Amino acid sequence: MPVGPTTVGAAMPRRKRRAGQGEARAGVLFALPWMLGLTIFTAIPLLLTFFIAQSKFQITGPPKWVGMQNYEAIFADPAFWTSAGNTFMFAVISVPLKLVLALGLALLLNRVTALSGFYRTVFYLPFLMPAVAGSIVFILLLNPSAGPVNLMLEGMGLHPPDWLRDPRAALWTLILLNLWPLGVETLVFLGGLQNIPKDVSEAADLDSPKGWHKLVWITIPLITPMILFNLVIGIIYSFQIFAQALVIGGTTGKPAEATLMYMVVLYRLAFRYFNMGQAAAMAVVLFLVVLLLTLLIFRTARSWVYYEGDSR
Amino acid sequence: MGLLRRGQSLIDQRRTAPRQWWQSLLYHAVMLGFACIFLLPFYWMAISAFKNNAEIFANPVQWFPNPFRWENLAALVSRDDFPFLRQFGNSVFYAGSVALAVCFSCSLAAYSFGCLRWRARNLVFGLTVCALLLPSVVTFLPIYMGWTRLGLNGTYWPLIAPFLLGDAFYIFMLRQFFLGVPRELMDAARLDGASEFRIWWQIVLPQVRTPLVIVGLFAIVYTWNEFFGPLIYLQDREKFPLSLGLFTFRAARAQEWSISMMGALFTALPMVVLFLLTQRLFQRGLSSTGLK
Numbered sequence: 001m002p003v004g005p006t007t008v009g010a011a012m013p014r015r016k017r018r019a020g021q022g023e024a025r026a027g028v029l030f031a032l033p034w035m036l037g038l039t040i041f042t043a044i045p046l047l048l049t050f051f052i053a054q055s056k057f058q059i060t061g062p063p064k065w066v067g068m069q070n071y072e073a074i075f076a077d078p079a080f081w082t083s084a085g086n087t088f089m090f091a092v093i094s095v096p097l098k099l100v101l102a103l104g105l106a107l108l109l110n111r112v113t114a115l116s117g118f119y120r121t122v123f124y125l126p127f128l129m130p131a132v133a134g135s136i137v138f139i140l141l142l143n144p145s146a147g148p149v150n151l152m153l154e155g156m157g158l159h160p161p162d163w164l165r166d167p168r169a170a171l172w173t174l175i176l177l178n179l180w181p182l183g184v185e186t187l188v189f190l191g192g193l194q195n196i197p198k199d200v201s202e203a204a205d206l207d208s209p210k211g212w213h214k215l216v217w218i219t220i221p222l223i224t225p226m227i228l229f230n231l232v233i234g235i236i237y238s239f240q241i242f243a244q245a246l247v248i249g250g251t252t253g254k255p256a257e258a259t260l261m262y263m264v265v266l267y268r269l270a271f272r273y274f275n276m277g278q279a280a281a282m283a284v285v286l287f288l289v290v291l292l293l294t295l296l297i298f299r300t301a302r303s304w305v306y307y308e309g310d311s312r
Numbered sequence: 313m314g315l316l317r318r319g320q321s322l323i324d325q326r327r328t329a330p331r332q333w334w335q336s337l338l339y340h341a342v343m344l345g346f347a348c349i350f351l352l353p354f355y356w357m358a359i360s361a362f363k364n365n366a367e368i369f370a371n372p373v374q375w376f377p378n379p380f381r382w383e384n385l386a387a388l389v390s391r392d393d394f395p396f397l398r399q400f401g402n403s404v405f406y407a408g409s410v411a412l413a414v415c416f417s418c419s420l421a422a423y424s425f426g427c428l429r430w431r432a433r434n435l436v437f438g439l440t441v442c443a444l445l446l447p448s449v450v451t452f453l454p455i456y457m458g459w460t461r462l463g464l465n466g467t468y469w470p471l472i473a474p475f476l477l478g479d480a481f482y483i484f485m486l487r488q489f490f491l492g493v494p495r496e497l498m499d500a501a502r503l504d505g506a507s508e509f510r511i512w513w514q515i516v517l518p519q520v521r522t523p524l525v526i527v528g529l530f531a532i533v534y535t536w537n538e539f540f541g542p543l544i545y546l547q548d549r550e551k552f553p554l555s556l557g558l559f560t561f562r563a564a565r566a567q568e569w570s571i572s573m574m575g576a577l578f579t580a581l582p583m584v585v586l587f588l589l590t591q592r593l594f595q596r597g598l599s600s601t602g603l604k
Binding site: 020022023024025027028034035036037038040041045048105113115118120121128129130132133134136140141143145146148180232236242267271276283286 | 420443445483508509569572
């Protein structure tokens, strides 16, 4: 029998108890559509993916149980390892780089001037650019002979690579492209910075004449919850990068598989070769890797994330 | 740390005095430099949309289109292989439907999580947060196969219908706002004998009108930019939303840069305008998803 926490006391007046029960019933009722959604579109598909990964399950015909064959097949496929390596490199470089840049920008934005609103708007705008449109624009921007980026880099006396045709540089195209929309991360950091109590900040100013002391010992520890948030979201997102990779490298990861990302290989398997079993096996592997990383971060978070009200 | 050294405080006070004019100048120079870098892709997209191929790849670079080729705009809306207006309409329909569905379904669940007390509430909400962190890659294959079996592959049903039941992200976001509704308000209505449904509709929803608009705006932007879903479910060019239409056009006609850029410009522009008009709301929405 559903009993709300408000109805525990037996001495409560009758009317109030009934009200609590009504509330509990309403609570379940209002959450019912979502519980249904959670079951149909998350819980069941999650289990089914594991099942499909062990079946020969092509679009037509009944599924056949094949045990670990699909996993063996993807592990024997060089494209799997190439794309896994690329995706890992992409995540390892772009996530920390984005966090550092976003934090830097947030620190710069954290002061009141006549132009503050303008700056904030400018840094948020790239987030609104559809990934497909942004990627196409970057192909032009990074054109070696007529793109403004290389022109300016050459003007500074550098020798920029041919971003889109040089296999060693192509991954950096995706990294740059992914750094551009850092508005959300920046605003999350800025929110954290603005929540730092003024007296703490001023005490730190008085305490040490060096600005970076305050940054390392006061500011960064106080915004570790935001760092954790951005880190976890960033990792989950980067391992699934798709649209940008598909626009830049197509389904073959041009040039020379340098931009071949995990999700692109998975997409190729499922919707070009209609090999649902192997695609599901890839999905399971990605899921386990991301889950492991997320758990690892949350586990270590206890030692580096500061929560207000912690008695330490 | 934390100890105030009195001897130095006088000197330090001078240091925290108003900034020198040159510091301020340097600050704005750096910020404007960053702003230019971040705006460059937008600018490049806009000017390329009004050039022809030769001008786009001209060396030296033409920083301003000369002449302004308005005919690119006319070409964009009159091509058979890129039914831009049709796809624009599809995007409006898609984003609008998802936003409406999300506002309705998520306000139900968020009300339950934020304002009502019931057993297993924290468990179900915990599962919701887990679903939020769950990579969608591990669920989309069975869902795809299910919709295909229902014969709805190729329609907008798979793209919109799930939102009628709710979405973890928007529920999470809305709940933050529902938590702020004072409980006394609901208790008073309850004592007056109002039904729970009426309390939700007449008492609580009016309190969160602005948050609902915020969630709707986020849903519009996310759906407008959504690419993967339309890519796997839609096959007919006439049904594509803009992001997919633009992708398909560029994949088939890689050399027609003016049209690609004009298409990109008008894919991005509606969201930029929407954002500029509703900036304040967006920022409130963001600070609600951040940790507090």
